[in-house]
Amino acid sequence: MKFQEKLDKIVRKNNSLLCVGLDSDLDKLPEKFKSKKNPQFEFNKFIIDTTHNLVCAYKPNSAFYEAEGADGIRELKLTCDHLKKNYPEIPIILDAKRGDIGSSNQGYIKYAFEYLKVDAITLHPYLGKESLEPFLDLKEKGFFILCKTSNPGAGEFQDLSVILNEVKDPVPTKSGRKNASLDSSASPQNDIKLYQYIAIQVATKWNKNNNCMLVVGATYPKELVEIRKIVGDMTILVPGVGIQGGDIEKTIKAGLNSKKAGMIINSSRGIIFAKDPRSEAKKLWDKINFYRI
Amino acid sequence: MKFQEKLDKIVRKNNSLLCVGLDSDLDKLPEKFKSKKNPQFEFNKFIIDTTHNLVCAYKPNSAFYEAEGADGIRELKLTCDHLKKNYPEIPIILDAKRGDIGSSNQGYIKYAFEYLKVDAITLHPYLGKESLEPFLDLKEKGFFILCKTSNPGAGEFQDLSVILNEVKDPVPTKSGRKNASLDSSASPQNDIKLYQYIAIQVATKWNKNNNCMLVVGATYPKELVEIRKIVGDMTILVPGVGIQGGDIEKTIKAGLNSKKAGMIINSSRGIIFAKDPRSEAKKLWDKINFYRI
Numbered sequence: 258m259k260f261q262e263k264l265d266k267i268v269r270k271n272n273s274l275l276c277v278g279l280d281s282d283l284d285k286l287p288e289k290f291k292s293k294k295n296p297q298f299e300f301n302k303f304i305i306d307t308t309h310n311l312v313c314a315y316k317p318n319s320a321f322y323e324a325e326g327a328d329g330i331r332e333l334k335l336t337c338d339h340l341k342k343n344y345p346e347i348p349i350i351l352d353a354k355r356g357d358i359g360s361s362n363q364g365y366i367k368y369a370f371e372y373l374k375v376d377a378i379t380l381h382p383y384l385g386k387e388s389l390e391p392f393l394d395l396k397e398k399g400f401f402i403l404c405k406t407s408n409p410g411a412g413e414f415q416d417l418s419v420i421l422n423e424v425k426d427p428v429p430t431k432s433g434r435k436n437a438s439l440d441s442s443a444s445p446q447n448d449i450k451l452y453q454y455i456a457i458q459v460a461t462k463w464n465k466n467n468n469c470m471l472v473v474g475a476t477y478p479k480e481l482v483e484i485r486k487i488v489g490d491m492t493i494l495v496p497g498v499g500i501q502g503g504d505i506e507k508t509i510k511a512g513l514n515s516k517k518a519g520m521i522i523n524s525s526r527g528i529i530f531a532k533d534p535r536s537e538a539k540k541l542w543d544k545i546n547f548y549r550i
Numbered sequence: 551m552k553f554q555e556k557l558d559k560i561v562r563k564n565n566s567l568l569c570v571g572l573d574s575d576l577d578k579l580p581e582k583f584k585s586k587k588n589p590q591f592e593f594n595k596f597i598i599d600t601t602h603n604l605v606c607a608y609k610p611n612s613a614f615y616e617a618e619g620a621d622g623i624r625e626l627k628l629t630c631d632h633l634k635k636n637y638p639e640i641p642i643i644l645d646a647k648r649g650d651i652g653s654s655n656q657g658y659i660k661y662a663f664e665y666l667k668v669d670a671i672t673l674h675p676y677l678g679k680e681s682l683e684p685f686l687d688l689k690e691k692g693f694f695i696l697c698k699t700s701n702p703g704a705g706e707f708q709d710l711s712v713i714l715n716e717v718k719d720p721v722p723t724k725s726g727r728k729n730a731s732l733d734s735s736a737s738p739q740n741d742i743k744l745y746q747y748i749a750i751q752v753a754t755k756w757n758k759n760n761n762c763m764l765v766v767g768a769t770y771p772k773e774l775v776e777i778r779k780i781v782g783d784m785t786i787l788v789p790g791v792g793i794q795g796g797d798i799e800k801t802i803k804a805g806l807n808s809k810k811a812g813m814i815i816n817s818s819r820g821i822i823f824a825k826d827p828r829s830e831a832k833k834l835w836d837k838i839n840f841y842r843i
Contacts, residue, residue: 282657320650320657326665327624354650356674358701358794359643360819363615364575372619380673381649385695387703403676408651410680414748419712424601425797451707451744454806458706500653 258377260399260468261492263348268313268518274549275542276306276350278496278525279317279336283325285530292342297322297332297462300529302339307535309344311542316494316523319353337373348376350494350521354403362391370398375399375490379415379494380473382455386463386470396466399492402459404484405452407474407497415452451528453483475503477524490514492521498541499527505541509548517549553761554694554785556641561811563639567842568835570601571645571789571818572610572629576618588598590625592820596631600828601821602637604835607684609787609816612646630666641669641816642818643787644678646697649674655684663691672765672787675748679756689759692785695752697777698745700767702789708745746776753781763787766805769817770797774804783807785814791834792820798834802841810820810842 268274281297281304290300305315323327340349351373355365369378375479380389392400405415446477449457456471462468471488473481475497484493492514497503505522512520526540531537574597583593598608606769606832610629610695619620624747633739634658635684644666646732660672670692683728685693688702709722747762764781768790785803790796796816805813817834 289715305560316653318650318657320648320654320661320688323623324657324660324665326627326661327620328621331620337773350652352654354648354674355612355613357645357647358699361611361641363611364615364617367617369618370607372617381647381676383707384673384701385703385708388701388707406651406677406681408677408681410678413678413680413751414676414744417744417747418713419744420713423814432690451710451712454710455707485642502584523843 260348260378263376264313264345264399264492264521267346270346271313272546273313273542274520274522275312275543276314276316276517276521276523277304277312277496277528277538278352278523279304279529280321280428280525281529283329292426295332295335297325297329298335298339301336304529304534305340305344308538309347311535311538312347314348314350315340315519316350316352316525318349318525320502323388328544334373336541341374342355346357348399350377350379350399350401352373352379353380353549354379356384356389358384358388359391361499362388366391366395367380370395379403379408380396382459386458389463393463393468396468398468400468401468401470401472401494402455402463402488404455404459404471405473405478405480407501407503411477412473413527415450417447417451419451419454421449421454450481453487456484460491464491472496474501475508476501478504478507481508485512490516490519494521496523496525498522500526505544506548509545513549552690553641556669557692557785557814558638558640560641562566563834564600564603564606566604566606566837567811567815567838568605569607569609569643569787569814569816570597570821570830570831571816572597572608572631572822573614574610576622588621588625588628590618591628591632594629597822598633598637601831602640604831605640607641607643607814608633609643609645609818611682614643627666630668638777641671643670643692643694643773645672647672649672649677649682651677651681652684655681659684659688665690672696675752685790686756686759686761689761691761692763693761694765694787695748695756697748697752697764698766698794698795700769700772700794704770705740706741708743710744711741712744712747714742714747716813718810736841745773747779748779749777753784753793758786764834765789767794768801769794771797771800771804774801778805778807783809783812785812787814787816789816789818791815792817795831798837799841802838806842
């Protein structure tokens with residue numbers, strides 16, 4: 258099954274656009290887990306077992322497992338195995354933000370899709386489509402390309418205006434029409450930002466297998482509106498609600514596609530390190546659905 | 551000791567700008583290593599023990615170890631431990647191309663500098679300086695920021711012309727003078743490419759602790775010349791010679807700094823999978839020094 262189909266199914270089943278980020282930093286785990294044999298895995302199992310019917314995806318961030326070396330990677334693997342065995346209908350998005358030249362990307366592919374057996378991965382766009390083709394050729398998997406990230410300093414390069422000498426393929430809009438403002442007349446006056454150009458390239462050139470998606474931070478709702486116009490109904494992963502400060506109402510209104518879906522709204526620390534993670538997840542699930550309808 | 555001092559010492563001791571890339575893909579190892587208990591480590595140990603007096607650094611690419619999951623990470627750790635114990639004077643550059651928001655970067659920092667105990671890491675610039683500050687604050691470590699990568703499709707975003715409304719800090723050139731062409735008069739006419747702007751930002755804003763360096767592919771000698779003008783004597787990691795097609799003579803002439811150094815020239819597959827890795831490393835060492843002087 259293709260990633261998007263799997264996602265659509267669980268979105269319907271759990272009536273959810275909520276993704277729980279498994280940023281299970283060992284140092285921040287509750288004491289009762291720290292003393293267990295596989296603390297990160299046992300903590301994740303608890304989080305998963307208590308929130309599985311509220312989510313459309315889980316997103317473990319590889320950084321927090323790599324931090325513990327081989328042991329952490331093993332616990333991440335146990336976490337993915339637990340998900341695959343008990344909740345095979347829930348997609349796993351590995352937040353790894355990888356991006357290397359083609360031959361090295363094969364290593365990351367083996368890590369994500371053969372070893373961990375996740376359904377999707379986040380990727381850096383900087384090396385271009387050609388470098389990421391080993392990923393994009395995998396038709397069944399999902400690829401979330403960083404577009405406008407949630408951090409305060411994201412604009413340093415992402416907001417630079419770029420000069421397009423020629424844009425051969427005008428961009429289809431949500432309604433299927435061509436978008437004149439991104440047509441071959443594109444010039445500095447069009448003021449296209451780098452993050453917009455990445456959205457254009459991903460939507461028009463990278464997505465032959467319909468397996469590309471974008472990452473856009475909830476902390477930038479204005480930019481989310483613009484990106485939604487560029488990419489039509491494409492799924493957008495939206496981190497940055499909760500502790501990072503993104504506003505749910507603004508985010509939902511900015512990002513929904515024509516089917517009142519097309520977003521995966523991620524909260525990590527705000528849920529998993531809450532006193533009652535299920536209750537915190539349920540609150541966010543409620544909020545998302547309140548503004549979604 | 552700061553990364554740059556450590557590098558300068560070994561460059562002098564081994565009279566070398568050569569870095570051997572430990573891209574030790576398990577599937578590509580010679581048969582005699584595949585049957586060993588720790589095949590990637592045993593292979594790396596063989597490569598290191600036979601080339602250590604020819605190199606200025608080793609650069610393991612994390613992708614090829616992650617590909618084997620927890621076992622691979624353990625073998626990467628064994629490799630780093632072997633280097634630290636037997637050749638502590640040789641810097642280890644972890645080629646991991648990481649780049650996340652600040653709190654997640656802490657996980658990668660723990661992986662690289664506490665678990666593996668490497669000396670430097672490669673980083674993606676896309677999220678901006680603010681996101682990478684947890685790295686850049688580590689004064690003793692080295693940070694190689696991707697600037698112009700070696701892959702054929704690198705230009706998709708890296709070569710975009712960007713519009714700078716204001717460049718407050720003119721860029722110091724090799725000779726210490728200010729570079730007028732990047733002055734506050736910067737405009738579309740100056741035709742500054744994204745990769746050049748990244749070099750400018752890293753050289754003028756990111757490098758307060760003198761621990762920033764760049765990655766520029768040997769496949770782009772013209773761009774290497776331009777980047778050298780922007781960053782003065784800053785060290786540049788240059789992958790892409792050998793199998794990727796970069797020309798040694800052009801690369802050396804394009805990239806040397808005012809001290810006839812400032813480059814780390816990496817070859818991975820061309821050396822480690824050669825019939826006689828030491829002889830192949832020695833050939834490249836000879837060539838580099840032939841054109842260097």
